[in-house]
Amino acid sequence: MATSTITKTVLTEPRTVTTIAADVTAKTTAHTITTALGVTVFIDYAPDASAAKVGNGTRFKIQTSQTTTADLAWRDLFVVQTGVSSPNTGSLSSATTAGGTVINTTSTLPALGAFAFFKSTTVANSEWGEVVARSTGSSTFTVLDGVTTALTTNTTWYDSALHWQQYLNATGIVRWRVVAHNNMGTTNQAAMWHVAAIEGANINATS
Numbered sequence: 541m542a543t544s545t546i547t548k549t550v551l552t553e554p555r556t557v558t559t560i561a562a563d564v565t566a567k568t569t570a571h572t573i574t575t576a577l578g579v580t581v582f583i584d585y586a587p588d589a590s591a592a593k594v595g596n597g598t599r600f601k602i603q604t605s606q607t608t609t610a611d612l613a614w615r616d617l618f619v620v621q622t623g624v625s626s627p628n629t630g631s632l633s634s635a636t637t638a639g640g641t642v643i644n645t646t647s648t649l650p651a652l653g654a655f656a657f658f659k660s661t662t663v664a665n666s667e668w669g670e671v672v673a674r675s676t677g678s679s680t681f682t683v684l685d686g687v688t689t690a691l692t693t694n695t696t697w698y699d700s701a702l703h704w705q706q707y708l709n710a711t712g713i714v715r716w717r718v719v720a721h722n723n724m725g726t727t728n729q730a731a732m733w734h735v736a737a738i739e740g741a742n743i744n745a746t747s
Contacts, residue, residue: 546577546740555735557666559588560598560720562728567719568735570605576710576739583620583718584668586657586701587627588730595725597622600733602706605715614717618706624725627700628654633679635693639686643697649674649681650699656683657701657732658691665689666732668701710739 554568573579583600602618605611630648643656650656650671660666669683708716718735722728 549576549739549741551737551739553734553736554718555733556664557584557732557734559663560722560731560733562589562730563723565719565721565723566733568717570715570717571737572608572715573710573713573739576741578710578740579708579713579716580738581618581706581708581716581718582734582736582738583704583706584701584732584734584736585622585703586655586659586666586668586732587629587698588659588732590626590629590698591729592626592727593622593624593725593729594727595624597624597724598728598731598733599721599724600704601719601721602708603717603719604708604713608714617708617716618704620704621724622702622731623700625700627698629696629698631697632691632693632695636687636691638688638690640691641682641684641686643669643681643683643691645679645681645697647679649676649679650697654699655701655703656681657698658687659696659698659732660689661692661695663732668703671699 599621603614630646634644674681
């Protein structure tokens with residue numbers, strides 16, 4: 541009986557964890573698809589300020605182009621937008637080792653079920669964690685998965701962080717990119733964003 545396999549490739553991150561200033565639009569470099577039959581695009585967002593936005597949140601778009609080189613023909617495939625409310629924020633009162641799930645913090649706690657963003661002094665090492673438990677008596681909260689990189693005392697965290705992922709059928713796509721509009725409101729705030737992607741290609745049949 542013939543079987544087939546799909547080669548899956550984690551792409552070099554189109555956007556490492558990066559700050560996007562208030563009132564700014566940014567975009568990833570266009571990625572050209574050659575042999576891939578599909579691609580899953582991952583977009584991560586977090587606040588980078590304690591104040592609320594006013595009017596509209598940060599908007600993210602996955603776009604494709606009908607041309608191979610020109611930049612006048614980009615079209616939206618997927619659009620999402622954040623809320624505007626101010627996040628809960630605090631800082632670590634003690635360090636958390638790599639792999640740890642319990643976060644000791646100042647008196648403020650993130651919302652249960654929210655994604656918390658931990659902003660490292662090395663911004664590229666910043667990460668997200670889903671809040672699954674919290675203790676007001678001890679000012680601690682627990683994230684679902686252990687942190688990848690050790691968090692130092694005074695590391696700042698914000699909740700109201702978000703994740704999205706979108707699968708693209710690549711059979712009719714030559715190029716794609718992600719655009720971040722952090723200028724949609726009457727008052728905008730600094731934010732963090734990150735983009736990753738996985739391609740699936742090269743279906744090989746064997747018998």
